[in-house]
Amino acid sequence: MADDASFPAGSEILLLEDDLPLRKRLAAHLRLHGAEVTEALRLEEARRLLRDLRFDFAVVDLHLPDGEVLDLLREGAFSENTGVVVMTAFGGVKQAVEAMRLGAGDYLTKPFEPDQLGVAFSRCRWNRRATRRDEHRSAEPGAGAEELFFGQSLAAVRTQLDTIIAAERRLERRLPPVLIEGETGTGKSALARWLHQNGPRADRPFVSVNCAALPDTLAESELFGHERGAFTDAKRARIGLFEAADGGTLFLDEIASLSPGTQAKVLTAIEEGTIRRLGGTREVQVDARVVTASNRPLDDLVAQGSFREDLYHRLNLLRVVLAPLRDRGTDILPLAHHLLARIAARHRLRGLTITRDGEARLLAQTWRGNVRELAHEIERAVIFSPGPELDFATLGGAPIPSAGNWRNPAWRLPESGFSLETAVNEFIADALRETGNNVSAAARRLGVTREFLRYRLSGAKEPSAPPDANHPGG
Structure with missing residues (x-):
């Protein structure tokens, strides 16, 4: 208990x-x-x-x-x-x-x-509180746990989360709130649940509420509870989700959707650890660890006057930003394989793979719906593909790029930098694999001379003069 x-x-x-x-x-x-x-x-x-x-x-x-x-x-x-x-x-x-x-x-x-x-x-x-959580879960189905994939692009986020969890284990009570920002579909809900499951309150309740789905007239009652007769339809008293999450974690998704008045009460609950039910006459102590999320930068909303500045500064103490999928570079492919394994297990299917053409098509997309869109596209392919190999032909786009426009337009240089030397070696390895280790054919595909390629393969320093791109290459 x-x-x-x-x-x-x-x-x-x-x-x-x-x-x-x-x-x-x-x-x-x-x-x-x-x-x-x-x-x-x-x-x-x-x-x-x-x-x-x-x-x-x-x-x-x-x-x-x-x-x-x-x-x-x-x-x-x-x-x-x-x-x-x-x-x-x-x-x-x-x-x-x-x-x-x-x-x-x-x-x-x-x-x-x-x-x-x-x-x-x-x-x-x-x-x-357990009864209230059960009522809330029945009203919001499909809130099961998700396994989070970080990859190289979210390595800095993982380090940040580990630091937050270490601080939480020292504090134990009155944990500071966490703000997660990112576009729709980037995995904010999954990250909030991961933070709870890996923190000191993993064995306590996790209560998730989509603030955007709460009408203004009901938001305060849902979050803070009410007494009998507090409003016209309040024939039964009920505790709110802050009390239901006491001792655990309360995840407020899309917190910017709350009215300024409700935002003020959320601030009081976070700062003072107390709430007052609608129609109530006394404060109720609560110790719910609050995690919030927004699909828009809250500082922009503060500047526009649509979000309380005092609440923003309280939430901004621990801020985590999730990059959109289009900025996660080649992490898209390991993420796709990770999602495929999870989806295939749910459908009780084995041996599903993504073809090279399928990988090329996945990399060519801009993924405006981010991880959620990618997961839906993979599940659609799992359901409708006639065999175990998924090529995502319905996404369109040429799987084999032309010589003049070969680079994926969605690719961006990583902020942490990368090794150009390693990238060149990978290009050479790909060309040799695709040509059956034929050095002349690989050189033609790469637009370099055989001599240049042999220098690279032997580990010697390449010629100082640039290779002749018009050399027939044998």
């Missing part, structure tokens, strides 16, 4: 018990731990209190002089945001189980030590 067996500071607790000595003993223990306790000894009194006040927890005896607590549960008298702990005498376990079926979070069998209340409250909190 993720929560500690403790009493949240300032918790409002209803204590419903007709046994005066037991009630006073439990009340004293709860107050000693900083709880605000309201005592009641009859069912009717509890009904009135539940109608007029809001409680974080309720500790209730099953049997009271004027009725059964099961009646309160059947009536829906307890708010959905109230964790109900039922107390029962030996032999009353069957009724306690019925109480849990009706919405109670836990039960304790008398006699018990007051310290056991902390464990029961912890179970209530955990069950409530």
